[in-house]
Amino acid sequence: SQQGEEDPQALSIQEGENATMNCSYKTSINNLQWYRQNSGRGLVHLILIRSNEREKHSGRLRVTLDTSKKSSSLLITASRAADTASYFCATGPALLQGAQKLVFGQGTRLTINP
């Protein structure tokens, strides 16, 4: 079963608003990553946060990680039409677990309305 579960499955907001997506996971992790996928294309890496980090920023992106709750959130501030895409979280297993595999959630479909 998928390790990461995103919430909500779909999100529609107005341009300029902030978008928040959440990810929950089940087992210990080494890191958690967020990826974006435009329709019909490959995934693009956005940001990586390690298990000993609590918050990370990259431009308009802010990621938080709460290992005690096994959850992460991705905040996109001042959304733009070009942010319309699907967003996936992916977890990298802690040492000695798994076989170097990232496990992806099913994604949140974000739509930014002009």
Place this chain on the structure above:
Amino acid sequence: DVKVTQSSRYLVKRTGEKVFLECVQDMDHENMFWYRQDPGLGLRLIYFSYDVKMKEKGDIPEGYSVSREKKERFSLILESASTNQTSMYLCASRSGLAGGTYSTDTQYFGPGTRLTVL
């Protein structure tokens, strides 16, 4: 910038055909991956390779095989295509020590191949 290319964006094949999907990366990455992506199921790992001529099964290897004869190239083979293999196929690569325990960092994806099996 890392570049991962896939041989075709769209492919249509008939049931029973042998299908080759090629993936090439230009960053000398040790690790390469094949996923399939289906609505409602997310990305599922088919096979991965952490070194030339090395391969490991992912979560859904049945009906697929792979080949890694050169470091930059990772091929996915459908020995006898079936309609349930209609899907989007994504290749990815990642740096890191071959088989190393800290090798779960960023993956770089190709544009995907949308395969239809009739």
